Amino acid sequence: MPDPLLFGAPQYNLWIETVFEPTQAKVLAYAERLLAEGFPPGVLMIDDRWSNDYGDWTFHPGRFPDPAGMVARLHRLGFKVMLWLVPYVTPDSPTARQLGDEGLLVRDTGPGADGRAKVASWWNGWSAGLDLLDPRARAWLTGRLEALRDDIGIDGFKFDGGDAPWWRALGCVDPEAYTHAWNRFGVDWPLNEFRDAWRAAGLPLAQRQQDKYHLWEGRFGLDSLIPNALAQALTGHAFTCPDMIGGGEFRFVPGEGGEGFDEELFVRYAQIAALFPMMQFSMAPWRVLSPGNLAVVRAAAHLHTELAPEILALAEHAAATGEPIQRPLEWAFPHRGYAAVTDQFMLGDTLMVAPVVAKGSDGREVLVPPGTWLADDGQTYEGPATVRIDAPLARLPYLRSIAAPKG
The missing domain is CATH 3.20.20.80 (Glycosidases)
Known part of the structure; x- marks a missing residue:
């Protein structure tokens, strides 16, 4: 490396x-x-x-x-x-x-x-x-x-x-x-x-x-x-x-x-x-x-x-x-329709990053994969789901997997 x-x-x-x-x-x-x-x-x-x-x-x-x-x-x-x-x-x-x-x-x-x-x-x-x-x-x-x-x-x-x-x-x-x-x-x-x-x-x-x-x-x-x-x-x-x-x-x-x-x-x-x-x-x-x-x-x-x-x-x-550092959601969660998601990414298999990429936005929709996820602001989310996350200019939204999908 x-x-x-x-x-x-x-x-x-x-x-x-x-x-x-x-x-x-x-x-x-x-x-x-x-x-x-x-x-x-x-x-x-x-x-x-x-x-x-x-x-x-x-x-x-x-x-x-x-x-x-x-x-x-x-x-x-x-x-x-x-x-x-x-x-x-x-x-x-x-x-x-x-x-x-x-x-x-x-x-x-x-x-x-x-x-x-x-x-x-x-x-x-x-x-x-x-x-x-x-x-x-x-x-x-x-x-x-x-x-x-x-x-x-x-x-x-x-x-x-x-x-x-x-x-x-x-x-x-x-x-x-x-x-x-x-x-x-x-x-x-x-x-x-x-x-x-x-x-x-x-x-x-x-x-x-x-x-x-x-x-x-x-x-x-x-x-x-x-x-x-x-x-x-x-x-x-x-x-x-x-x-x-x-x-x-x-x-x-x-x-x-x-x-x-x-x-x-x-x-x-x-x-x-x-x-x-x-x-x-x-x-x-x-x-x-x-x-x-x-x-x-x-x-x-x-x-x-x-x-x-x-x-x-x-x-x-x-x-x-040879496995990537930065990964598409589809890599970590295959066959769930995530292949077209190109404004979020995984860092490894447990940290998901969802930056704001549009001018003037103070939030964004985030696709949350299966499992329980802890966000940078301390809030937890259960996936699979699509959620709205507030992201004023001072915030970079990212979520870490803390539990595998139930069942």
């Missing part, structure tokens, strides 16, 4: 707070403010542009004058540290020239090509691609990452950018093979994250959902989180993480209904994530929330840590058996 800290505490990704300009000062300030605001320490991820160039994978000396000292400070604060990287190389860089000369980059095989490295566009510019099907290229990258571990103290990596379309743009005949190779490469690092995968069921990878917008509804909205997670679970990808709380794409999608910030959405997003196998923050809650809503989100983070032993036990079980 992936590193237990990915399950046992919230993850904190600096993407939204630093965008393409992370610095040592910003990283330390974010971590220290997290603790000052009462959030538990966990995994801290430094995202895009911490390095000199793509493929270089050494800290930018201007933005990070003492990376080893920074990581040591973060370790003392209780964090493990991950770095973002992609399998691409800035074309006009010493690294690209070295790797090109050694034949470790994807080559241009088109008409009239002379065997030089292919350069193509991905979401953040033009790059060459490391030939992940060549064991020499993988060994070269392993050396770079081990140096970051041994010299700086880095604990793990966010392996981004493995999307098949980018490999297709580089002319790869079997682009999915490169996505799969990227997934397999990450297996050697227990502290990992992937956003895209191919034939990766059963691998010990933390698999974050596709980037979401700051929206309530639709394929990229809050109400897609549970259906997406259940689909991952049923296809053997047990170690699932929702997107960053509030949506990792919220400030970059004008015209998609995401203009402006909705505190209610952020709070409900945090509550949904709280009882997923993993939860991940990026946008600083104290920067965007009222004191009252900040307290609710803080409570959601602590609920996750309180249930960490249970979540970890389920993760260990998933690693041993």
